[in-house]
Amino acid sequence: MPKVIKTKTEFEGHVFEEYVVVEGEGLSAWEPQAPLKFVGQKTPRIDGPERVTGRALYTFDVQLPGMLYGKILRSPHPHAKIKKLDTRRAAKLPGVRAVLSYKNTPKISFRQGQTFVFDEIVRYVGDEVACVIADDEEIAEDALELIEVEYELLPFVLDPEEALQPHAPKVQLSGNLLNGKPDLYERGDLDQGFAQAGVIVEGAFKTQCALHNCMETHGSVALWEGDSLTIWDSTQHIFGVRAAAAQLLGLPLNKVRVIKKYMGGGFGSKNGLGKYTVIAALGAKMTGRPVKIMLDRHEENLAAGNRPATVQHLKIGAKHDGTLTALELRASVGAGAFCTWPPSVGGPARQLYLCPNVKTEQHTVFTNTGPLSAFRAPGYVEGTFALESLMDELARKLDIDPIELRLKNYTEIDQMTGRPYSTKGLREAYERGTKLFGWDLTPRSPSLKGRGGSPPTLGEGLGERFRRGFGMASQIWSGNGSPPAYALVKLNPDGTATVISGTQDIGTGTKTVLAQVAAEELDFPIEKISVEIGDTQLGPYAPLSAGSMTVASVGPAVRVAAHDARQQLLDIAAQVLEVPRESLTICDGLLSSSAIKEPVAVKDVLEKLENFMIIGRGAREPNPEDVTVNTFGVQFAEVAVDTETGEVKVERIVAVHDSGRVINPLTLSSQIEGGIIQGLGYALCEQRVVDKATGVVINGNLENYKLPTALDIPEIVFEMVDQPDPRANNLGVKGVGEPPIIPTAAAIANAVADAIGVRISELPITRDKVLKALKKE
Amino acid sequence: MATKAVRAKKLKVAIRGPGKTAIKLTVNGETHELLIEPRRTLLNALRKDLGLTGTKKACDEGTCGTCTVLLEGKPIYACMALAIECDGKSVETIESLSKDGQLHPIQRAFIAEDALQCGFCTPGQIMSVKALLDENPNPTLDDVKRVLSGNLCRCGAYPKLFQAALRAADLVRTGR
Numbered sequence: 001m002p003k004v005i006k007t008k009t010e011f012e013g014h015v016f017e018e019y020v021v022v023e024g025e026g027l028s029a030w031e032p033q034a035p036l037k038f039v040g041q042k043t044p045r046i047d048g049p050e051r052v053t054g055r056a057l058y059t060f061d062v063q064l065p066g067m068l069y070g071k072i073l074r075s076p077h078p079h080a081k082i083k084k085l086d087t088r089r090a091a092k093l094p095g096v097r098a099v100l101s102y103k104n105t106p107k108i109s110f111r112q113g114q115t116f117v118f119d120e121i122v123r124y125v126g127d128e129v130a131c132v133i134a135d136d137e138e139i140a141e142d143a144l145e146l147i148e149v150e151y152e153l154l155p156f157v158l159d160p161e162e163a164l165q166p167h168a169p170k171v172q173l174s175g176n177l178l179n180g181k182p183d184l185y186e187r188g189d190l191d192q193g194f195a196q197a198g199v200i201v202e203g204a205f206k207t208q209c210a211l212h213n214c215m216e217t218h219g220s221v222a223l224w225e226g227d228s229l230t231i232w233d234s235t236q237h238i239f240g241v242r243a244a245a246a247q248l249l250g251l252p253l254n255k256v257r258v259i260k261k262y263m264g265g266g267f268g269s270k271n272g273l274g275k276y277t278v279i280a281a282l283g284a285k286m287t288g289r290p291v292k293i294m295l296d297r298h299e300e301n302l303a304a305g306n307r308p309a310t311v312q313h314l315k316i317g318a319k320h321d322g323t324l325t326a327l328e329l330r331a332s333v334g335a336g337a338f339c340t341w342p343p344s345v346g347g348p349a350r351q352l353y354l355c356p357n358v359k360t361e362q363h364t365v366f367t368n369t370g371p372l373s374a375f376r377a378p379g380y381v382e383g384t385f386a387l388e389s390l391m392d393e394l395a396r397k398l399d400i401d402p403i404e405l406r407l408k409n410y411t412e413i414d415q416m417t418g419r420p421y422s423t424k425g426l427r428e429a430y431e432r433g434t435k436l437f438g439w440d441l442t443p444r445s446p447s448l449k450g451r452g453g454s455p456p457t458l459g460e461g462l463g464e465r466f467r468r469g470f471g472m473a474s475q476i477w478s479g480n481g482s483p484p485a486y487a488l489v490k491l492n493p494d495g496t497a498t499v500i501s502g503t504q505d506i507g508t509g510t511k512t513v514l515a516q517v518a519a520e521e522l523d524f525p526i527e528k529i530s531v532e533i534g535d536t537q538l539g540p541y542a543p544l545s546a547g548s549m550t551v552a553s554v555g556p557a558v559r560v561a562a563h564d565a566r567q568q569l570l571d572i573a574a575q576v577l578e579v580p581r582e583s584l585t586i587c588d589g590l591l592s593s594s595a596i597k598e599p600v601a602v603k604d605v606l607e608k609l610e611n612f613m614i615i616g617r618g619a620r621e622p623n624p625e626d627v628t629v630n631t632f633g634v635q636f637a638e639v640a641v642d643t644e645t646g647e648v649k650v651e652r653i654v655a656v657h658d659s660g661r662v663i664n665p666l667t668l669s670s671q672i673e674g675g676i677i678q679g680l681g682y683a684l685c686e687q688r689v690v691d692k693a694t695g696v697v698i699n700g701n702l703e704n705y706k707l708p709t710a711l712d713i714p715e716i717v718f719e720m721v722d723q724p725d726p727r728a729n730n731l732g733v734k735g736v737g738e739p740p741i742i743p744t745a746a747a748i749a750n751a752v753a754d755a756i757g758v759r760i761s762e763l764p765i766t767r768d769k770v771l772k773a774l775k776k777e
Numbered sequence: 778m779a780t781k782a783v784r785a786k787k788l789k790v791a792i793r794g795p796g797k798t799a800i801k802l803t804v805n806g807e808t809h810e811l812l813i814e815p816r817r818t819l820l821n822a823l824r825k826d827l828g829l830t831g832t833k834k835a836c837d838e839g840t841c842g843t844c845t846v847l848l849e850g851k852p853i854y855a856c857m858a859l860a861i862e863c864d865g866k867s868v869e870t871i872e873s874l875s876k877d878g879q880l881h882p883i884q885r886a887f888i889a890e891d892a893l894q895c896g897f898c899t900p901g902q903i904m905s906v907k908a909l910l911d912e913n914p915n916p917t918l919d920d921v922k923r924v925l926s927g928n929l930c931r932c933g934a935y936p937k938l939f940q941a942a943l944r945a946a947d948l949v950r951t952g953r
């Protein structure tokens with residue numbers, strides 16, 4: 001019988017309480033040294049062939065008979081009221097099938113009432129105004145130019161600090177401060193903490209607005225069959241899109257199906273339902289034909305989310321031996337025009353170090369710019385940059401080795417809840433990272449100072465004009481995974497198995513990891529396992545693929561389902577083979593028993609049962625209540641700064657992370673490297689630029705928004721602590737998607753400060769900032 | 778940061794249109810006659826008219842390399858060529874690489890090295906590597922980096938892309 005359990009779940013710094021249904025047998029985690037056949041292997045992606053042949057079907061590739069294309073007209077103004085909208089000329093253009101706007105569509109509230117799918121007020125350059133549905137994209141684009149709109153321009157505000165001023169234009173009627181008040185956290189007594197401090201360091205840190213630029217843009221295809229709607233969507237959460245689409249369109253859940261087979265990146269920006277999805281569904285209804293809307297690169301960079309800019313005032317108090325006594329953070333975050341999910345910028349300050357007196361205050365502020373969305377470790381990347389930069393300053397001031405300072409304030413207890421960590425491999429990560437990087441050989445190391453301070457040259461000599469620097473930074477992130485997450489494992493009559501779950505692979509290798517887990521538990525050859533995900537009609541519920549939670553949420557459910565299938569198989573085989581159940585074992589897909597001579601293939605048993613299909617069911621168990629499950633890590637950076645051009649060249653990144661047991665070292669290494677490379681772009685070159693006079697994004701394309709390219713990649717060396725976390729879940733795994741992006745920018749910034757002797761406290765660290773800093777010197 | 782423009786030298790195009798015009802396109806060895814708008818890009822002709830959706834689009838303006846195909850054996854951004862420019866020419870796309878269900882060594886190397894995450898940039902990366910190896914079967918790491926600098930990968934698969942390209946070169950050279 002299914003059991004209902006009330007449990008706490010954490011997602012990206014927010015805690016929820018919910019009921020979950022648990023079914024299947026509770027399994028304990030494999031022993032750390034258990035001999036495992038598939039888990040822990042470098043298994044190449046099981047869907048590799050589809051991906052390298054171009055046969056993998058992305059939402060962008062869906063082409064249906066009679067399919068039409070939609071193109072969205074977007075506001076050229078940062079804040080305006082639409083006074084007149086005339087679509088008649090557009091509608092007459094040959095090939096145009098419909099023009100949608102607030103005039104001919106139902107008023108559908110969006111983003112918790114902050115806007116409508118078609119709103120008469122536009123709040124940022126890029127806000128949706130109308131949509132043309134036509135035979136082809138080019139025709140739709142032509143038609144957009146024929147739509148006549150008269151706007152009444154409204155005063156606008158782009159800067160979060162200005163938006164908080166009393167007479168600032170209101171972006172949202174309820175005011176520019178999200179929820180009308182700052183998000184406040186306090187523990188201990190801050191004043192007393194600062195009074196106890198022997199030294200105080202403080203600083204203002206600024207981080208930029210960064211754009212996800214997933215290679216596949218956001219988009220959907222909508223198809224009506226009678227009153228049933230099928231949506232192909234490039235999404236990280238098929239079940240979330242199903243629920244939201246059903247609600248907004250007034251449809252029962254069983255009439256909405258959401259499919260996402262492959263997607264070209266999300267990084268948090270595809271966590272929820274987009275307006276384009278609703279518009280595609282409305283357009284398809286209106287025209288009676290399937291409709292596809294894919295944003296183009298420019299729209300993507302206006303309307304598809306971003307990592308918001310922050311300003312962080314941070315102050316740290318410490319005793320002379322480095323013991324932290326107080327930590328205070330005041331952060332403002334520019335939400336853009338809409339926001340229902342503020343990132344937790346104060347997370348690292350609250351959690352990373354032992355500190356009794358902490359206060360964090362976050363103002364999330366609406367502005368007339370494109371709305372924020374989650375972006376790989378939202379808040380933590382920004383917060384870690386400020387915290388770890390200032391910790392570096394503190395180390396300098398106290399003349400303590402940066403690692404030693406961090407060890408001094410190491411905590412085995414979660415500072416937020418008072419519970420111990422289930423496992424914390426950060427100390428080991430520091431040790432291993434220090435060795436891997438050769439930290440003790442850098443001039444920053446006190447041991448070297450002891451030797452008279454002559455810096456050894458690591459790598460090649462650089463010459464006069466270059467200065468070399470070394471830095472490090474730590475990372476904390478939840479990554480615990482949680483229920484609800486469910487899976488089925490079907491055993492087919494031919495002895496193959498199909499894993500089914502309503503999860504999705506956003507590029508991390510989910511399918512492969514789930515196949516490894518199922519193969520391990522079933523003890524079937526992995527070639528016999530296939531994995532079906534990404535379709536709400538197929539699978540039981542699984543959570544969104546975000547928050548580094550997919551493997552730690554869905555993986556354990558798959559293991560339980562595989563276990564259930566295996567038990568059923570043994571029950572059945574014992575009867576078919578007429579042997580005692582206890583005598584039966586499965587190994588490599590073969591059934592053996594002391595009561596029979598030769599092992600029997602699973603197929604030979606199941607085939608006797610006509611087309612009976614064993615279906616194992618599994619659910620993710622609740623998280624433990626008495627411990628906190630978190631991920632940890634450290635990264636080291638070596639940079640060379642060109643003092644003539646200001647260019648920062650990252651030469652080497654060394655990373656050591658603790659994410660529990662590693663299921664697949666191959667796909668995991670891709671996650672680590674990818675996170676670091678995104679972190680490098682964030683540290684050095686990525687920045688959305690908005691024109692102050694017009695609110696227009698002036699680099700919303702891949703030419704002027706600078707992403708790291710093949711020529712910018714440093715040497716990346718990493719290790720995993722790879723200690724299974726038996727309290728975390730039945731696999732002993734923690735997430736790994738987000739941890740690697742978290743400390744990169746801070747480590748690079750610390751290395752730059754080490755190289756040039758001046759702290760740059762604003763990201764990205766571009767050449768102009770370096771040159772300016774050098775003149776200040 | 779650097780982006781390398783991969784573009785064939787300016788092609789001579791006779792003025793066509795307005796309205797649809799007929800072209801002959803040899804794609805992966807098969808010749809097709811198409812009736813298309815003169816403004817149709819090669820990329821859209823491949824994807825929409827021929828249903829070859831393996832070639833992706835991430836920018837449609839020559840800044841990402843996702844749409845890389847080979848035109849007369851040379852890599853180009855398919856979004857930057859009009860289909861009419863390619864009239865009578867031959868194009869190779871990702872779909873041409875595996876033969877009789879056998880993956881091309883480059884494809885095998887990409888899987889073995891996990892040189893992909895979301896996989897959206899992958900067809901373009903593979904075609905760039907193909908162009909490189911066709912020209913230079915023995916590339917250095919620097920050659921690989923230079924060639925791939927015109928292909929963005931937002932997932933950051935670069936280190937693995939480099940390894941895959943070198944492994945592919947090895948497989949091709951040794952005929953494996």
Ligand code: FES
Nearest residue numbers: 837839841842856
């Ligand atoms: S899609 Fe052609 S270069 Fe980006």
Ligand code: FES
Nearest residue numbers: 894896930931932
């Ligand atoms: S694998 Fe995702 S963009 Fe390259």
